[in-house]
Amino acid sequence: MSATSSAVQHGQGEQPGRIMSGEMAEQPAMLRRILQRGAPGIREVAAGIAAKKPRFVLLTARGSSDNAALYAKYLLEIRLGLPCGLASMSTTTAYGARPDLTDVLMITVSQSGGSPDLVASTKAARAAGAITLAVTNNPDSSLAAVSEHSIDILAGPEKALPATKTYTASLLALHLFVDGLAGGDGEAAAGALPGLAEQILSRRDEVRSLASRYRFAERMVITSRGYGYPTAKEAALKLMETSYIPALSYSGADLLHGPLAMVDNISPVIAVVPDGRGGDALQPVLDRLRGRGADLFVVGPQVQVDAASAGFALPTAGVPEELQPILEILPLQMLAYEVTIARGQDPDAPRALAKVTETH
Template sequence: MTTTTPYPPDPQAPHNELPGRIMAREMAEQPAVLRRILSQGAPAIREVAEQIAARAPRFVLLTARGTSDNAALYAKYLLEIRLGLPCGLTSMSTTTAYGARPDLTDVLVITVSQSGGSPDLVASTRAAREAGAITLAVTNNPDSPLAGVSEYHLDIMAGPERALPATKTYTASLLTLYLFAEGLRGGTGAPAKVLPDLAERLLARQHEVRTLAARYRFAERMVITSRGYGYPTAKEAALKLMETSYIPALAYSGADLLHGPLAMVDNVSPVIAVVTDGKGGEALRPVLDRLRGRGADLVVIGPRHQVEQASAGFVLPTEEVAEELQPILEILPLQLLAYEVTIARGQDPDAPRALAKVTETR
């Protein structure tokens, strides 16, 4: 069963705010949030990582819903590629609905949740801890029920997020998970120090995104694809577009796109490709060739040379940041795109219909 709990109104918010003003303000806060994590949160993240590394977990299970699930998928790529730790994304209903109790001795269970309040996340984490798991909660609320039932907690330090579409909590979760993964392997996370300034520069290019958004004002369907580290970005971008503009947006791994869904792409089909500069982008290259061959309306978010071969795109400064950090920047123009498309369609991205800030799934 799923119920929704409205987020408390912001007493500071003016009553006559224009549509999308809250989401716009929170997107603009992201560079400051990234700086806060790097300057204030990093020591605590490293300490937790060192304590967990000393316990030598043999496997990692990641648990989340919605936007946080896409952050968890990013963590899966990080932990498997950079640490060689096998990871899985959990199905919470196996414990909450079916009552399964697997042996989780020496397994690290990471639960990612903005609010830390969803009953199924709390129940599955409690069950995991009782089954012998090392439990870590990654939330924006250190006083949440989820933080309370977990052995360890990481605060993503994003501050209150009032718009229903999660923006700053997503990028804050990604950076927190990156620093945690680096801490597990004894790293300092120093390469992430460039992110706040780069994020500021990207968000200042909103006029470019507004031009792209005009392509999708009357779109009836969209496909978003990527591979490797970019795949969580594709899934999060699709979620943002669906929950704000109500455009059905389908996210596929490039490999999966070739196994059937490519048949629905034709010369009027809008496709967005998130191209990381690295091995994921190299693996996506045959997919891009197939999309061009089908005459798809292809927009690329990524390196300049890939954007120049597409119908249009948004150039990312990929040469300034490692592939595993690019998702923290890739999502920014796509958040702006969801915002601009929604405004162009005459809707309010701050308050999508039928949604609430805290979704209580049981």
Template sequence: MSATAPNGSAEQSELPGSVMSREMAEQPEMLHRILDSGASRIRETAALVAARKPRFVLLTARGTSDNAALYAKYLLEIRLGMPCGLTSMSTTTAYEARPDLRDVLVITVSQSGGSPDLVASTKAAREAGAITLAVTNNPDSPLAAVSEYHIDIMAGPEKALPATKTYTASLLALYLFVDGLAGGDGAAAKDLPGLAQSLLDRQDEVRTLAARYRFAERMVITSRGYGYPTAKEAALKLMETSYIPALSYSGADLLHGPLAMVGNVSPVIAVVPDGRGGTALAPVLERLRERGADLVVFGTAEQVEQASAGFVLPTEDVAEELQPLLEIIPLQLLAYEVTIARGQNPDAPRALAKVTETH
């Protein structure tokens, strides 16, 4: 048994992991709140930005928010054919470069909106002519103040050091924004809250998988397409809670050298989207099976059956672009359960702060 379940009682509130557990459990309600109360405002912001006709997009973030920004990059490039890049903040904050950003949309994603380098980078971008949009959990933050536009992800206070609900909230807010840029109404996301709850209700399955990694010294997590940001975020969660070195690779990159480190019984987690990303990942999974890797799949029933073990995701009727909001939930649970199994406290990972003050 784990120390607590995501819907843990007040009696369990002092046990290790209770804060992270509670915040994971809030995700279905949070997703519903965004769809019910925030979607129309996000579409209004999208319409204002679309009217400015940006030439391309730059995305700025750190840590978990960086993985959410990567998801937005896939959305913007695939759905809108809009060129996107991930910024190198030190070019403006450390090297004081001032690129010409006229008619460029700069989206900065930050849970707190308080990181000095994000604020400085966004301020410099706006001064260089960019259309600036902040996506934060704090509309009163310094980042929101220096940005021309702001989207509130409406996740509510997040007290656990490992970000969980703010990640899924960021994904949904970014999806609704891009969908709004494309003239959509966000209807495809309506079933997400119920599906998220169904995943949380399967924690016992995740706990069984977590036992495989109690003594793990290293892990590899891989995916392709829309699943790649999920792989990166899952690796980050495992590293910052359980301290297991977890390396995340695109399946294509994994085949270009790093596959050599994967041998017999090497632990590998594959996030297999139900769609083109999963199809592109299939040759990688075959190579991993050939090498005898301990392959655990989070994805379709077909791929789980061919792996050493796995977790079937309820994505049959979910658009591939929305699947990352579901893929990450059992992987958050996995990070939590692995950490508890190793006798550690996911609420208090060492050397981790909510606001990273890099310059």
């Protein structure tokens, strides 16, 4: 998008990134809203689906919602032992496949609920016997209409093209849903999240200083394991769609199977280090990266940040590992924003993108 068209879209003289910045700042209030207003309805939906005893879960999504769906996959497999798969929508929409989905739970995650392939694949899944659930920021959307059940993530209107608050809203809604399937009380465990999110978002000057290190980066590698892996994928997407820096995301295990060869002391590596088993599993990867002299940026516990080239320490003490992704992504959203501003670009208006992507 040209500078002229960007100015027309946002108004002459408006600060670049104003919309994205404002929506990032809304996240603590949004998390409180979900816990206070959304949780009872989510728990009711979960109870209704649990009574149907699904034997398998298929997750369907695109973009940031796809990363939220991957987070749900970890939750469902770890918390409930339910086997999960990420659906290949083209098998239905392009090839016309009609699998037997009796007793399968199909969860479709979409902030807009308007992408034609998501709507079509959900409709086909329901016709094939699936229990269908829409997780969306638009309860009046086509996706919600064709689904048997729906959850409103209550993020409020999101106008910036890069998804920020709808991503964290999806994570919290999915956590509450899975916890509801397990018969738990997810609100209690998540109660500290809004206040911790406020703490993280208040450290914007710290992130701005860190962003200056990466203003001229030509590529980045982002890695994690376990619950942190969806965060790595979402951070890579945010960097690519706002700053246009090629950002490659890998599971730490996959990084060792070949891609480690491209790591040097020039291209930064961002490691999302969960405070828990995922971080323990990532430790051998961190050791290998340091051994190669990587410019290692860590988002995680203070002890891990101290051992890296740079980083952002997270206040995760006492926060269950499964909830940490809601906090992990916040400094990385800010990093993508600040790097983009430092490069003289407008994160509100990434070139060639639209808020609703109509894939078929």
